[in-house]
Amino acid sequence: MDKNQIIIFDTTLRDGEQSPGASMSLEEKVQIAKAFQDLGVDVMEAGFPAASQGDFEAVSEISKILTKTIPCGLARSLKNDLDKCYESLKHSKHFRIHTFIATSDLHMKHKLQKTREEVLDLIKFSVEYAKKFTPDVEWSPEDATRTDSDFLCKTVELAIKSGATTINIPDTVGYATPSDYERIIKDLYNRVPSIDKVVVSTHTHNDLGLAVANALAGVAAGARQVECTINGIGERAGNAALEEVVMAIKTRNDLMPYTTNINTKKISPCSKLLSSTIGFPVQYNKAIVGKNAFAHESGIHQDGMLKNKNTYEIMTPESVGVSKSSLVMGKHSGRHAFKEKLIVLGYPNFDESKIDEAFKKFKDLADKKKHVFDDDIAALVDDELMNDKNVIKLVSLDVFAGTKGQKAVLELDVYGTISKTEQSGDGPVDSIFKGIKELFPHEAHLQLYQVHAVTEGTDAQATVSVRIEEKGKISVGQAADTDTLVASAKAYINALNKLIIKRKRTAPNEEFSTAI
Numbered sequence: 001m002d003k004n005q006i007i008i009f010d011t012t013l014r015d016g017e018q019s020p021g022a023s024m025s026l027e028e029k030v031q032i033a034k035a036f037q038d039l040g041v042d043v044m045e046a047g048f049p050a051a052s053q054g055d056f057e058a059v060s061e062i063s064k065i066l067t068k069t070i071p072c073g074l075a076r077s078l079k080n081d082l083d084k085c086y087e088s089l090k091h092s093k094h095f096r097i098h099t100f101i102a103t104s105d106l107h108m109k110h111k112l113q114k115t116r117e118e119v120l121d122l123i124k125f126s127v128e129y130a131k132k133f134t135p136d137v138e139w140s141p142e143d144a145t146r147t148d149s150d151f152l153c154k155t156v157e158l159a160i161k162s163g164a165t166t167i168n169i170p171d172t173v174g175y176a177t178p179s180d181y182e183r184i185i186k187d188l189y190n191r192v193p194s195i196d197k198v199v200v201s202t203h204t205h206n207d208l209g210l211a212v213a214n215a216l217a218g219v220a221a222g223a224r225q226v227e228c229t230i231n232g233i234g235e236r237a238g239n240a241a242l243e244e245v246v247m248a249i250k251t252r253n254d255l256m257p258y259t260t261n262i263n264t265k266k267i268s269p270c271s272k273l274l275s276s277t278i279g280f281p282v283q284y285n286k287a288i289v290g291k292n293a294f295a296h297e298s299g300i301h302q303d304g305m306l307k308n309k310n311t312y313e314i315m316t317p318e319s320v321g322v323s324k325s326s327l328v329m330g331k332h333s334g335r336h337a338f339k340e341k342l343i344v345l346g347y348p349n350f351d352e353s354k355i356d357e358a359f360k361k362f363k364d365l366a367d368k369k370k371h372v373f374d375d376d377i378a379a380l381v382d383d384e385l386m387n388d389k390n391v392i393k394l395v396s397l398d399v400f401a402g403t404k405g406q407k408a409v410l411e412l413d414v415y416g417t418i419s420k421t422e423q424s425g426d427g428p429v430d431s432i433f434k435g436i437k438e439l440f441p442h443e444a445h446l447q448l449y450q451v452h453a454v455t456e457g458t459d460a461q462a463t464v465s466v467r468i469e470e471k472g473k474i475s476v477g478q479a480a481d482t483d484t485l486v487a488s489a490k491a492y493i494n495a496l497n498k499l500i501i502k503r504k505r506t507a508p509n510e511e512f513s514t515a516i
Helices: 026-039 053-065 079-089 105-112 116-131 149-162 178-191 211-220 242-251 264-278 299-307 335-344 352-368 374-385 428-439 484-503
Strands: 007-010 043-047 070-076 096-102 137-142 166-171 199-204 225-228 392-400 407-414 417-424 445-453 462-470 473-481
Touching: 007 199, 007 242, 026 043, 026 053, 026 264, 043 053, 053 070, 053 079, 070 079, 070 116, 079 096, 079 116, 096 105, 096 116, 096 166, 105 116, 116 137, 116 149, 137 149, 149 166, 149 178, 166 178, 166 211, 166 225, 178 199, 178 211, 199 211, 211 225, 211 242, 225 242, 242 264, 335 352, 335 374, 352 374, 392 428, 392 484, 407 428, 417 428, 428 484, 445 484, 462 484, 473 484
Parallel strands: 007 043, 007 225, 043 070, 070 096, 096 137, 137 166, 166 199, 199 225
Antiparallel strands: 392 407, 407 417, 445 462, 462 473
C-alpha cells in the first residue's frame, strides 16, 4: 500500500446506528451500503452480527452486494460473536473481522471484572480464532486513550503476534486531545515490535468536539486508517465525520500530503440520504454538508465572493456534490427543467414513471409559494419516493381548531380499503394521531414529534419528524407540506409504514451497548 494512502473505514451502519433513534431497516441499510461503496469507502463496518438477528441479516446481505468495498463485522472476544461474524460475512470473497476488548483499568475492573492476565488470554484467543476465518483481522483495545501506556503496548504487541493485520486505537469516550492522541500513536510506533508491519487505525469520538482533530493527529503520527461516519453520527456526541476528515486532507494537502479513494463529489448526496433515512436533520452550519456551508449573507462577504470566490471559500461547493446552480424553480418552470433540477439535487436515477406525479406536486407547491427552494423540492421528492411502499395512505384531512376545542376528520386508505373517522384530542395534532390509531390500530408509542421549516417565510414548507417505538422496534417518519398538520399526519403514517416492514423481522434477542 502507498505509505500516504489513507484507508477510509466507515462505521455508519454499526457505530452510527448506535445513535439513539438512528435504527435502520434491512432495506435502508442495503441502500446506504450501495451508496457508500459508490462514494469510495474502503472498508464498511456493516454491523454487529451477534447483537441481533436483524444485525446478522443486514451484515449478511451487505456482504453479498459489496464488490469493491470490504465488508466488516464487529465481534467481542467471544467464540459465539466470532462465529456469527464469519457466518454473516462468508458470502464475500474478502472480508474483515473486527474484534475488541477493553484494556483500561476502569473498564477491566468495573465492566469486564477481569484481570490483566485474563484480558491478555482473551486477546490471544480472539485474534487467533478470527484468523482461522480470514487473513484480514482488526483488533481494538476499547478505551485505549485511558489505558496504562505500558499495558497498551503489551496488548498491541500480543495482538500483532496473534495475527492482527490492523490495530485500531479507539478514543472510546472522546477523552483525548490532539496532542494526547498523537503521543499515544507515536509511543506505539516507538515501543511495539513489528507495528510497522500492520496498519494503525484511528477511532475517535466527539465528546469534546475533537474527533476530527484527533483523527488527523493520529494520521500525522503514522496511522493510515481512519474510522469515521457520514455526518459524524454515532454514540453520544458522535464519531469523526467522514466528510470533514476527507475534505481536510484534500483542502490542506500542503500540510497533509495524503490521498483517499473517496469520490468527494458524492459526499453531499450520501449525507442527504443518511439524514432522510434516519430522520436526523443535518445542522445548518455543519462543516462541508450543512445547508449554510456555502451560503453567504454578509454584504462584505458577498462583495468578496462576486470579485473572487476564493476570498471566502476554501473549497468549491461542486467538489463535495453541492450545486451552485442559479436555476430558479417556480410555477412557470417546465418538466425538463424540473428533471434537470432532480439530477442537480442528487436524484440522478429517479424513476421516470414517478417524475410526472412529482412534477404535478411541485406545480401545486409552486402555486402556494412565492419561491420554491432546492430544499422544498428535495423534501417533496423524498416524500414521493416512499409512496409505492406505503400500505397506509392519507386520503383526506380536515382539522377544526380554536378556543372551543379541536377535532380532526380523517380518511385513510389501509391495504386498499378507505375508512373514515372523527376524533377530538388535546390539540389538532393529538386529534390527528388519535384518528390514525383508530383507523390503523397499533401499540406504537410516540417518542419524538418535531417540526421545523424547510425554508423561510410564513408560506414555508414544514418538515415534520416522528419517531415511534413498538416492542423494541424504532421507526422514524418524515414528511413535508406547507400545511403543518398535513405534514404531521403524513410523517406519522410514514413511520407506521416503515414499522410494518420492520414487524416482519425477528426482534433482537438481547441488547448490546458497544462503544469502541
